[in-house]
């Protein structure tokens with residue numbers, strides 16, 4: 496009953512209603528870990544109102560002091576790392592190292608945000624008028640709604656929350672219905688930080704709502720939630736984006752990816768194989784950055800495919816709590832079915848499938864062998880994102896064609912090239928190269944560090960989260976002109992004498 500100890504560490508082991516509520520089921524063995532009471536829809540307007548009230552107080556707290564709260568959150572996360580990582584493993588099925596890595600990603604963004612809390616820099620701008628000064632200031636914007644997916648059940652919340660909090664905004668979080676326990680654990684960890692902070696933090700700074708899409712919709716449609724960050728499918732984003740904009744809110748969308756690697760003749764093949772296997776089968780292919788398409792130069796395709804087949808043949812698939820396991824379960828039976836459907840579709844389009852079968856690794860769990868699919872072309876099935884460990888392998892003849900293939904899908908999240916040819920490497924990350932938000936050389940497409948802006952173009956939604964200047968998405972920009980002279984000159988030389 497190892498899972499009970501972890502639940503207890505977050506105060507989640509108390510009995511909950513056996514009827515109603517949201518069951519959290521472990522994909523490891525299908526066992527119901529707990530049943531979490533849902534948030535009634537009627538609560539949403541009250542929670543949003545409380546968030547607005549929290550905003551009025553929090554925006555007055557100096558940003559470096561707000562950073563102190565996030566510093567404490569980072570400390571509490573360090574303390575809870577093993578338990579929270581373990582809970583991610585239980586609820587989502589990530590292998591131990593990836594569960595811990597996800598928590599480390601939270602710690603990293605907290606550190607980043609603490610530094611940021613003293614660096615929310617604006618600008619001074621030269622005024623064309625004598626005796627005038629111009630500046631640009633970044634102000635808190637208001638409650639931020641955060642909708643997250645099951646696959647990074649805690650890190651994506653922290654990217655948004657750490658930035659929103661130092662920027663002076665409260666957060667209302669609607670996690671995936673598949674991962675209520677990790678969300679409640681984060682709330683508990685946040686509360687520990689809050690308890691150590693002092694009384695200048697208002698109540699309701701961070702709220703979690705547990706339930707279905709209708710809860711998310713009330714955040715999407717509320718004028719009192721100026722920023723709505725949504726991570727998930729392109730289908731969801733296509734609904735959320737326009738609805739948020741229709742009420743003049745700001746969506747930050749992080750949607751589907753269909754990430755490719757180009758492998759050029761000069762590539763270090765052994766290194767490429769390691770990068771391919773981690774990014775295609777790690778997290779059981781359930782990262783939005785997972786490698787899904789391999790675009791290999793035709794001269795090295797057979798050699799590379801042979802190496803991949805042998806690497807795939809020895810992949811340890813099974814209980815993610817075992818130290819030797821590299822591939823855990825898919826999130827649920829629907830995900831397994833979607834994987835099988837995609838493989839069938841690929842076969843009907845001329846693909847040859849290696850692996851991919853459903854496995855009874857642990858009874859009750861949802862396991863599949865990762866699949867390699869040799870495709871004659873980039874077909875419709877290849878153009879769609881299937882959240883599973885399926886890698887489509889295609890060939891190219893010249894590098895320009897490879898870049899065209901990389902860009903010829905609707906999504907634009909992550910991409911990479913393996914080459915030792917400087918011209919190819921630089922071209923790939925140039926204006927004429929990859930059209931993705933992330934473009935790497937000699938590393939895989941997944942596992943981005945928090946320091947960079949994270950997100951992508953086209954159907955990936957255009958949003959940026961995490962590092963660089965993504966914080967600006969959580970603030971409002973104000974341009975101020977101050978006249979300290981005794982005259983009133985007009986800009987652009989306009990005369991208007993009254």
Ligand code: UN1
Pocket residue numbers: 600646647651726781782783784940941942943944
């Ligand atoms: C996601 O899959 O939604 O770059 C986020 C990565 C991780 C984040 C993935 N740092 O793979």
